Amino acid sequence: MQYKLFQSDRFSFFSLSSGSCGNCYYLGNSYYGILIDAGLGPRVIKKRLAEHGVELSSIMAVLITHDHYDHIKSVGHLGGKMHIPIYTTREVHRGIRNNPMIHHNLNGSLKYIEKSKSFKIEDFNITPFHVPHDSNDNVGYYIEFGGQKLTLATDVGNITDEIAHYMTKANHLIIESNYDEEMLKNGSYPAYLKERITCGTGHISNREAAEFLANNFSSQLRNIWLCHLSGDNNNPELAYNTISEALTRKGVNIGKDVDLHVLGRNILSAKIIF
Secondary structure: OOOOOOOOOOOEEEEEEOOOOOOEEEEEOOOOEEEEOOOOOHHHHHHHHHHOOOOHHHEEEEEOOEOOHHHHOOHHHHHHHOOOOEEEOHHHHHHHHOOOOOOOOOHHHEEEOOOOOOEEEOOEEEEEEEOOOOOOOEEEEEEEEOOEEEEEEOOOOOOOHHHHHHHOOOOEEEEEOOEOHHHHHHOOOOHHHHHHHHOOOOOOEHHHHHHHHHHOOOOOOOEEEEEOOOOOOOOHHHHHHHHHHHHHHOOOOEOOOEEEEEOOOOOOOOOEEO
16 A cells, blocks of 8 residues: 655544454544554444544554454454555464454555564654563554654553553553452452453553552653453443542642543544644
8 A cells, every 4th residue: 555645743542442342543643544453343443533534544554452353353354455554463463364253364464563673654653562461462552753652551461661661651641441359359250250350461450550650650641541441340430530539649630730531432532632
């Protein structure tokens, strides 16, 4: 696919959906953009992009975090049929290739990346980093553009020093806040599933996200988005309040020092312009 080069203008971010129902995020400007994950159907992606004035034809690349289906549902269509480059690690590409639910071969759209090795897509300078999770592989993305820095880390088994390094550099941070510990403990999930979620290669809780954010808050941070909330063991108000209260106790003024957002499950979020 050939892309025309344009002069940059202001960038924006929004979520098309977040959670086990499907994950897909947009970052771009008036001329071009990228998707991070593609866990929705292609028609839904096209429709939700259009609701924020974004044409699917302006998408220059898809960055994939890992090969669980709620993150890769449309990669076959986007890469194999529309020929949009699909960037991820060899291990994740292998998982995609072996998934019987992906019906199109990525062919020439397949792009390999390596952790800690930066690459460029137009104005985006992108550094993938390791994120522990029970998939073939999993990466977060640290993206520099227009003098700004955005970090996304989802499906985080635990916050390692490397993840913390990239999170604390961000002006705009998308961080998992998957479950409330009491809801999970007292909920209906079988013991093996509770163990999978909490074992260090599953997901992080509201409390873990809150403690990290409160203990590592930087004045350069402008936006926090809480992502990948559980539909059974969390809710948006609880996640928001847990993080907000932890930051407030550290003297952070929500709405003045930083804006805090919760990304909904199968819901198009507001478009935030930087």
